[in-house]
Amino acid sequence: MLELRPNCECCDRDLPFDSPEARICTFECTFCAxxxxxxxxxxxxxxxxxxxPRPIRPARLMAKYPASTKRVLKPEGCAVA
Known part of the structure; x- marks a missing residue:
């Protein structure tokens, strides 16, 4: 099950569980579009x-399967490795 992380690792923009702007990689690193x-x-x-694009979990399942509240931010900034 996806964690549905709450923010962009680069700019710290909020990305709620139902945001169509969330993007993820295969390791579920999360960034805004x-x-x-x-x-x-x-x-x-x-x-x-x-x-x-990160899939959107149906709102009716959020109580049973809540999104993560742990914010991840790259303190060194965002740049392609």
Whole structure:
């Protein structure tokens, strides 16, 4: 089950569980669409993989399967590795 992380690792923008702007890589690193496309040029700075839109968990399942509340932020900034 996806963690549904709450923010962009690059700019710290909020990405609620139902945000169509969230992008993830195969390791579930999470970025907003703007950072994933413009800043990172479609390449995850952590693993070098690509991004896909994060699936949206139905609201009716959020009580049983809540999204993560742990924020992840790259203190050194975002740049392709």
């Amino acid at each position: 703007d950072c994933a496309e413009a800043t990172l040029k479609g390449v995850c700075p952590n693993c070098g993989g690509g991004f896909v």
